[in-house]
Amino acid sequence: MNPILKNEIKLNVRTSKLAIMITVINTILAGFGVFSLVSLVGKESVIDYTQMLKLYILLAYVEFAMMLLLIPTITAGSVAGERERQTLDILLMTKIKPWDIVIGKLFSSLSSTLLLAVSSLPILALVYVYGGLRLIDFFALILFLLISAVFIGSIGILFSVIMRKSTFAAVASYITEIGLILGSYVAVHGYYHIRWLGAVKKPIYIDPDIGNAVYFLLINPLITFFGLINNQVGNSKAILNFCSAYGNFADDYIMNHWLIISLIVQFLFSFLLLWIASHKINPLRKC
Amino acid sequence: MLLIHDLYKKYGKFHALNGLDLQVAEGEIFGLVGPNGAGKTTSMKIMAGLLKADKGEVSIDGLNVLTNYNKLKEWVGYMPDFFGVYDNLKVMEYLEFYASGYGITGKRNRDICLEMLDLVKLSGQTDNYVDQLSRGMKQKLCLARCMIHNPKLLILDEPASGLDPNSRFEFKQIIKQLKERDKTIIISSHILTELAEFCTSIGIMETGRMVLQGDMEEILASIENSNPLMIKIYKNLDTAVQVLKQELMVKTLSIQGNTIMVSFTGSREEEALLLKKLVMNDVLVTNFSKESSNLETLFLTITNNEGVNW
Ligand SMILES: Nc1ncnc2c1ncn2[C@@H]1O[C@H](COP(=O)(O)OP(=O)(O)OP(=O)(O)O)[C@@H](O)[C@H]1O
Ligand SMILES: [Mg+2]
Numbered sequence: 238m239n240p241i242l243k244n245e246i247k248l249n250v251r252t253s254k255l256a257i258m259i260t261v262i263n264t265i266l267a268g269f270g271v272f273s274l275v276s277l278v279g280k281e282s283v284i285d286y287t288q289m290l291k292l293y294i295l296l297a298y299v300e301f302a303m304m305l306l307l308i309p310t311i312t313a314g315s316v317a318g319e320r321e322r323q324t325l326d327i328l329l330m331t332k333i334k335p336w337d338i339v340i341g342k343l344f345s346s347l348s349s350t351l352l353l354a355v356s357s358l359p360i361l362a363l364v365y366v367y368g369g370l371r372l373i374d375f376f377a378l379i380l381f382l383l384i385s386a387v388f389i390g391s392i393g394i395l396f397s398v399i400m401r402k403s404t405f406a407a408v409a410s411y412i413t414e415i416g417l418i419l420g421s422y423v424a425v426h427g428y429y430h431i432r433w434l435g436a437v438k439k440p441i442y443i444d445p446d447i448g449n450a451v452y453f454l455l456i457n458p459l460i461t462f463f464g465l466i467n468n469q470v471g472n473s474k475a476i477l478n479f480c481s482a483y484g485n486f487a488d489d490y491i492m493n494h495w496l497i498i499s500l501i502v503q504f505l506f507s508f509l510l511l512w513i514a515s516h517k518i519n520p521l522r523k524c
Numbered sequence: 525m526l527l528i529h530d531l532y533k534k535y536g537k538f539h540a541l542n543g544l545d546l547q548v549a550e551g552e553i554f555g556l557v558g559p560n561g562a563g564k565t566t567s568m569k570i571m572a573g574l575l576k577a578d579k580g581e582v583s584i585d586g587l588n589v590l591t592n593y594n595k596l597k598e599w600v601g602y603m604p605d606f607f608g609v610y611d612n613l614k615v616m617e618y619l620e621f622y623a624s625g626y627g628i629t630g631k632r633n634r635d636i637c638l639e640m641l642d643l644v645k646l647s648g649q650t651d652n653y654v655d656q657l658s659r660g661m662k663q664k665l666c667l668a669r670c671m672i673h674n675p676k677l678l679i680l681d682e683p684a685s686g687l688d689p690n691s692r693f694e695f696k697q698i699i700k701q702l703k704e705r706d707k708t709i710i711i712s713s714h715i716l717t718e719l720a721e722f723c724t725s726i727g728i729m730e731t732g733r734m735v736l737q738g739d740m741e742e743i744l745a746s747i748e749n750s751n752p753l754m755i756k757i758y759k760n761l762d763t764a765v766q767v768l769k770q771e772l773m774v775k776t777l778s779i780q781g782n783t784i785m786v787s788f789t790g791s792r793e794e795e796a797l798l799l800k801k802l803v804m805n806d807v808l809v810t811n812f813s814k815e816s817s818n819l820e821t822l823f824l825t826i827t828n829n830e831g832v833n834w
Binding site for chain 2: 244247248251252322324325326328329330332333520521
């Protein structure tokens, strides 16, 4: 087992921080779930599947949002924190490979978030018990959360390696995260708008089609997550509908396999970011 | 063992190392001395492969540090001038973690950690938390940590700073024990006299350069030679001054009361002959001695009395 991961888990388990965080967040989630459930069931004696699904959607988004909020701080502090505590030099002197340091740091940072996700599964299972969803949907949800967590986490790790202070690294990670989620949307929308401004000046108006530029949204974890959740509750055309505003993608291969392709894109990006991080962490790298 | 040639390092516009040269032979305990900001830590970090020099070469056992990074990690144990400590980790766990970082696992890991704790006399502390140890204990723990993979070269950056006399003594004992294990050790310090006790050779650094390097005994002897002769006269001071002025080997001469300070370049024998001459000229001498060898004065003269901070 990766020695860094092992050590960090040991440290994590020992501090009460993690336990408190999990308890608090799960309590909020559970309270949320139970409250909605009661208010749903209370009115009528029959349980409405669609209401159940709404609850599922809500809880899934809450978990996703929590992840977006927590991961940048935790990962940004990992390597930079080691530098601040002045333990990084000693760590680099050992035979642990830079790649293993980076991976160890990533997964130890994610472990608390993942633990959080896993521990809140029973609450999501509430929805499952009342029907509406298949077991595979839960695994898909976990897989998506995991891959997006790794993606967001790698950004934090890279900044943590590059920047001296963990606070700066955290700020940079949040800005990048916002850039991914809002920025990519604004970029695509803005590009469409420019094309539209050109189109209205022409004598005959033709709705503009931004074509391949829409694939920029593949790096947007929120849009992909939106697609997944909609897909699970029966709306498999959600992303297509969303993108239709920017062109005609009805028979488009990538559009029809958006979820899996976005996951692969996120995964590849993570790999690239971590690879860069592992090179930057090595003090004797050739500049 | 260790060879540094023409090493340069700049931080921004500031030149921390200006063509540093340094050689340390196998089995030696080398004391690296210099005032604050001389570049001791910088050069040690470069030796340990934690910092990249702008120019120059560092090789250990003939292998260039830059291209043999992995061998270097095996061979070198580095103790920084601070103790990196994780909260919530116990002494034993701390060592076990670093041992596992060197690929040492299972029972061997535990055995080695216990052995190291025994060496630095921390066996009683295995279950205490690292951040609750005293400064001296932490420093000893760090020493144990940097030896965990049995390196042949130890680079210790001010290992004894901030220790009380007792701990210093203990520390020296540990270093002596390490010498018996055939380690080559490089120790930096501000305090020259402290190194004199166990170092076999020293190098004095200033503003990124080596100003004096050599065998401990030779350096001590050369200091002895350069020190002035102190002659206390009971009677016939004037005669004494006349006699001394005629001597070719007397370079300068100063008189304070009945004491004459003479810078004398001759050998021991010529010193004795000078005394004989004084006595034969009816000068009554109560004291005739070279000022005892003083590393600190040497250090101060070499480093221009600047920036020395105990
Ligand atoms: N990271 C850094 N950035 C800028 N300047 C630095 C840095 N590290 C060291 N220096 C400068 O380089 C010079 C040499 O520093 P170094 O730490 O090597 O000295 P030292 O001999 O170890 O001093 P001390 O006895 O105080 O430990 C100092 O003037 C210091 O200000
Ligand atoms: Mg220093």
